[in-house]
Amino acid sequence: MTVPMIYGMILLMTFGLVDTFFVSLLGTDELAAISFTFPVTFTVISxxxxxxxxxxxxxxxxxGRGEQHLAHEFGTGALMLAFLLVGGLCLIGWLTIDPIFLALGATAQEMPHIRDYMGTWYLxxxxxxxxxxxNSVLRGAGDTKTPSKIMAAGGLINALLDPLLIFGWGPVPAMGIQGAALATLIAWIVGVITIIYLLAFRRKLILARLLTWPEFRASSRAILHIGLPAAGANMLTPLAGGVLTAIVAGFGTEAVAAWxxxxxxxxxxxxxxxxxSMSLPPFISQNFGAGKLHRVAEAYRLAIRFVLVWxxxxxxxxxxxxxxxxxxFAKEAQVAELIGLFLSVVPLGYGLQGVIILSNSSFNAMHKPMSALGLSTARLFIFFVPLSYFGSLLFGLHGMFWAGIVANLLTAGLAYSWFNRVIKAELNAGVTA
Structure with a gap:
């Protein structure tokens, strides 16, 4: 189930990197501006x-229980709920562009670029x-190949449109950083059309109509029971990222660009x-629903061992x-030096970070969203942000980067022991029952 997701995400992430590369050709101010947007855009994505x-x-x-009709009804409700909630969040973001980015540490020189980008990106x-x-509806049904193709197609469209809209060609004017956001908008409009047609008419995994109010209320309650704490846990990451970006901003525009x-x-x-983290949860959810907890435990531990080595x-x-x-990625020597510093230190903690991510997704798959939220809160605001801040005060960017590794080590140990205790408790409860 994971391999098809890897192909799609490689293409999607690669095209995202292409996006950053083209913006970097505009200059350090533009690269710093788009770097400031990452915590905010990831809040919406979260x-x-x-x-x-x-x-x-x-x-x-x-x-897993064999209740097909409810699965289709709740899939429809999920799409309706996402449109309403994300639309509301994007409207609030669009109305508060200046105060949010000024609070993050953006300068007057960077703000025009940020307004150009975010004004289009929120749509x-x-x-x-x-x-x-x-795509989550498809993954819940065990299909990871189609979501992979949809992600890859969106990334490809975005990457092809980037140079055309950023730099212009023929009758198409050069739009600069705003062109990068417009390329993203066009790519996902195509994605909307594709996913609705596929789910409603080809696969029939959702209903080909809007839900009634009682249906929508029931589906929203079930999805938000897990989705709201999960969204909160994910939104803590860009919130912490915003704090860290503000800390990095104290070291100059070059540091923000490198960050x-x-x-x-x-x-x-x-x-x-x-x-x-996308393929493991449906595997766990279906086996959890079928009462096969030994398969859940085995899959989790295998994934943890693999990700640490990889x-x-x-x-x-x-x-x-x-x-x-x-x-x-850098025209200026100082920016290049700071990127090199980042890459020689921070990736040492990626395996530990993987343990935390997989533990979080496994908690959610077992319908324990508050455990996932508690783990994310502990990681970011008990360990990561405080240690990074004090590390930056004592040893500059070097200290900040190494403190992040220590924070990931402490949280990974907590995550692994916590999830194994939960599995043991569920197994004991099953034996008692």
């Missing part, structure tokens, strides 16, 4: 992810909600973890290639 987690868990459990964020949640590039490369290096290999690759990658 709401989509949370709703998708709730959707996948609920549908997977109903399918793209609404369009993104439908494919993301729709943005490093985070995009981190997404690419974490593809296997992210793919597992991410260490990724650290070695990035450390070796740090100089080459830094030169590729």
């Amino acid at each position: 709401l989509n992810i949370g709703l998708g987690i709730g959707t996948s868990a609920v549908i997977g459990r109903y399918l 793209a964020g609404i369009m993104l909600a439908m494919p993301m949640v729709g 943005g590039v490093g985070n995009r490369l981190e997404s690419l290096a974490s593809i296997i973890v992210l793919a597992l 991410q260490f290999v990724m650290f070695a690759v990035l450390w070796i290639a740090s100089g080459l990658l830094a030169g590729l």
Whole structure:
């Protein structure tokens, strides 16, 4: 189930990196501007992810029980709910662009670029909600190949349109950083049309109509029971990212630009973890619904062992290639130096971060969203942000990066022991019953 997701995410993340590359050609100010947008755009994406987690868990459990009609009804409700909630969040974001980004530390020189990008991106964020949640309906039914293709197609469209809309060609004017956001918008409009047609008419995994109010209320309650804490847990990440971006901003525009590039490369290096975090939950949900808890425990531990080894290999690759990658994404020597610093330290903690991500998704799959929320809160606001802040005060960016690794180590140990206690409790409850 994971391998098809890997293909799609490689293409999607690669095209996201292409997006950053083209923006970097505009200059350091534009690269810094788009780096400031990452915590905010990921807040919207996190709401989509949370709703998708709730959707996948609920549908997977109903399918495990053989209740097909409820699975289809709740899939329809998930799409309606995503459109309403994400649309509301994007409207609030659009109305508060200036105060939010000024609070993050953006300068007057960077704000015009941020307004150009986010003014268009918020509309793209609404369009993104439908494919993301729709893909969760497919994954809940055990299909990871089709979501992979949809993600890859969206990334490909975005990458092809980027140079055309950013730099212009023939009758198409050069739009600069706004062109990057417009490319994203067009890509996900295509995604909306594709996923609705596929789910409603080809696969018949949702109803080809809107739900009645009682139906919508029932489906929303079930999805939000898991999706709201999951969304909250995911939205804590960009909130913490915003705090960390503000800390990095104290070291200058060059540091923010390097931080943005490093985070995009981190997404690419974490593809296997992210793919597992999407394929593992429906496997766990269906086996949990069928009462096969030994399979749940075995799958979780196998995934943890694999991701620790794999991410260490990724650290070695990035450390070796740090100089080459830094030169590729930076025109200024100082920015390149800081990107090299990021890549030679931060990736050492990616395996530990993978343990946390997989534990979180496994908690949600077992319908324990408050445990996932508690783990995310502990990771970010007990360990990660405080340690990173004090590390930056004592040893600058070096200290901040190493403190993040220590925070991931502490949280990974907590996550692994916590999930295994939950599994043991469920097994004992099953034996008693």
